[in-house]
Amino acid sequence: MSLYTVNRWPDSPECALHPLCLSPSPLLLSSGHLSTFYSSIQQAAPEASSPDNMMRVFYGIMFDAGSTGTRIHIYKFIQKDPVELPVLVNEMYHAVKPGLSAYKDNPEEGGNTIRQLLKIAKKTVPEENWRMTPVVLKATAGLRLLPEDKANALLKEVREVFDESPFFIPNNSVSIMNGKNEGVLAWVTVNFLTGHLYSNTKRTVGILDLGGGSTQITFLPKSKKTIQLAPSSYIARFNLFNETYQLYTHSYLGNGLFAARLATLGALGADGLDWKVFTSSCLPKKFRENVTFGGTTYKVSGIPDGYAGYKLCYYEVMKVIKGIVHQPYEVKGSSIFYAFSYYFDRAVDSGLIDGSRGGAVEVRDFKKRAKEVCNKMTKYRAISPYLCMDMTYITCLLKEGFGFKDSTVLQVTKKVNNVETSWALGATFDFFRNLDIH
Incomplete structure (x- = not known):
């Protein structure tokens, strides 16, 4: 019997402190099935079953196949005693570049990147736990932007690689x-790690996730007006810790950082790529290179005889955001938002925050630093010739897109409690507990 043929934990106050104790669903471990759970562990790890050592250890492996890279998250859970509930202990994280979508014409090579990461999983997870450790891959904007046949070929290749592995491969393990779901599960991750999901205050934090191909905003509205004024597709409902949550959430495909660069340049979806050169006043005047995104190569350049700088760049970037990004009713209020992924990377690159810790940044700080970077492009070119464009885009997205005030404080971070801020942990909970997001 598989470890995951299970029912549910009993309802209890302490349940809310543990990741495997989310809302009732058909995928949960129950007290009635603990004997089965322990027998499966004992079969795989006999030494763990001795009376002197009651601690049970189990793992979950989640692959994040993004547009600019593939990341593996290996989560370790422990159960110290049969009467106690499992807790999240730590995470092993590793990433490879480029993303799977770069192998759209060579799926086998894309599969090799997954094999490479599975080797790390085999070193991290003890051999006696392999056959009951689930491996799941979820692809995001990189594959969403590909033609269906190309995306399906890559997913088929990943399934074959998974089938070769010694780990437990659940149904629909590759999708x-x-x-x-990307926005909701990132919200679950951050609010779990910050302790908001099991407090009685009903206070939660919003999330801003900026990937390569898409960007997400998710928060729990305080005002009914936010829900009433939002498009119906922007509201998601699910049950968690015996609470029903109604979130504002939306993912903007094509508005991730790398896709937005190409859209700003007028290159995304353009023809004549063999001979066209796409220019922008957001780039250093003498800059010129070939850029590959999603397996397609573009010729990109600054404007040698033209002007460059923040104002012109802001005007160009606005075209990518104006009329596309919805402004939620209450983001001008005092809600706390955690911003991560490329928000974090570019804040570090531009010197706004320390890369080892992250930090609190006002929206106006992004604007101020964007102006500095754009008006001194040669100084920052060594860090990244795209830093002016990227910082201007982030400023424009926050202010003109989502409608944040200059004074809004964002917690810009990469990790919370030493765990990556991404949707991956939320997706692992979802696998164990099936949040049933509508």
Whole structure:
């Protein structure tokens, strides 16, 4: 019997402190099935069953196949005693570049990147736990942007690689995740790690996730007006810790950082790529290179005889955001938002925050630093010739897109409690507990 042929934990106050104790669903471990759970562990790890050592250890492996890279998250859970509930102990994280979508014409090579990461999983997870450790891959905007046949060929290759592995391969272990789930599960991750999901205050934090191909905003509205004024597709409902949550969430495909660069340049979806050169006043005047995104190569350049700088760049970037990004009713208020992924990377690159810790940044700080970077492009070119464009885009997205005030404080971070801020942990909970997001 598989470890995951299970029912549910009993309802209890302490249940809310543990990741495997989310809302009732058909995928949960129950006290009635603990004997089965322990027998499966004992079969795999006899030494763990001795009376002197009651601690049970189990793992979950989640692959995040993004547009600019593939990341593996290996989560370790422990159960110290049969009467206690499992807790999240730590995470092993590793990433490879480029993303799977770069192998759209060579799926076998894309599969090799997954094999490479599975080797790390085999070193991290003890051999006696392999056959009951689930491996799941969810692809995001990189594969969403590909033609269906290309995306399916890559997913088929990954399934074959998974089938070769010694780990537990659940049904539907390889899939493309929709953007709404991406935002909701990132919100679950951050609010779990910050302790908001099991407090009685009903206070939660919002999330801003900026990937390569898409960007997400998700928060729990305080005002009914936010829900009433939002498009119906921007509201997601699910049960968690015996609470029903109604979130504002949306994923903007094509508005991730790398896709937005190409859209700003007028290159995304353009023809004549063999001979066209796409220019922008957001780039250093003498800059010129070939850029590959999603397996397609573009010729990109600054404007040698033209002007460059923040104002012109802001005007160009606005075209990518104006009329596309919805402004939620209450983001001008005092809600706390955690911003991560490329928000974090570019804040570090531009010197706004320390890369080892992250930090609190006002929206106006992004604007101020964007102006500095754009008006001194030669100084920052060594860090990245795209830093002006990227910082301007982030400023424009936050202010003109989502409608944040200059004074809004964002917690810009990469990790919370030493765990990556991404949807991957939320997706692992979802696998164990099936949040049933609508």
